[in-house]
Amino acid sequence: MKNAEIQALSLEALKEQIKTEQASGQALRFAHAISPLENPVRLKHSRRTVARLKTELTRRENEQANQTAK
Template sequence: MKQSEIIELSTEELQDKLGSLKKSYTDLKMAHAISPLETPMQLRAIRRTVARVSAELTKRELQ
């Protein structure tokens, strides 16, 4: 998810997205612990997206 897409979302949508991204990250991490993923770069991509969404939420709270 690109930063421009994240900025367009409302605060409620961002909170929902953050929850679902964290859940999918946890699920992928567990799956990777059991057997290696075909593309372990998915973990990095989701982790970075979580950081982007979290940063945008923090930015909105401070304004």
Template sequence: MKQSEIISLSTAELQEKLGETKKSYTDLKMAHAISPLENPIQLKHLRRSVARMATELSKRDDQ
């Protein structure tokens, strides 16, 4: 997910999306542990999306 898309979400939507993305990341990571993924770069993209969303939430909490 791009940073501009993350900024445009409301706080509630962002929290919901963060939960979904974390679950997707965990599921994909477990699947990769069992058998290699066709595209392991997906893990990197999901991990970075989680970090972007968490950072945006913490920025909003500080304001």
């Protein structure tokens, strides 16, 4: 998922996408523990996508906090 796609998501969609990506990442880790994945780089991409989503969520929360403080 690209940063532009992440920024286009609504707040609720962002939270839902985080849950979805975390669940799929966990499933990938379990599958990799049982038998090696065909493409283990997917684990890294999954972690990075979750990090991007959480970063955007934090950025939006900080924007809201700054706007209410003014």
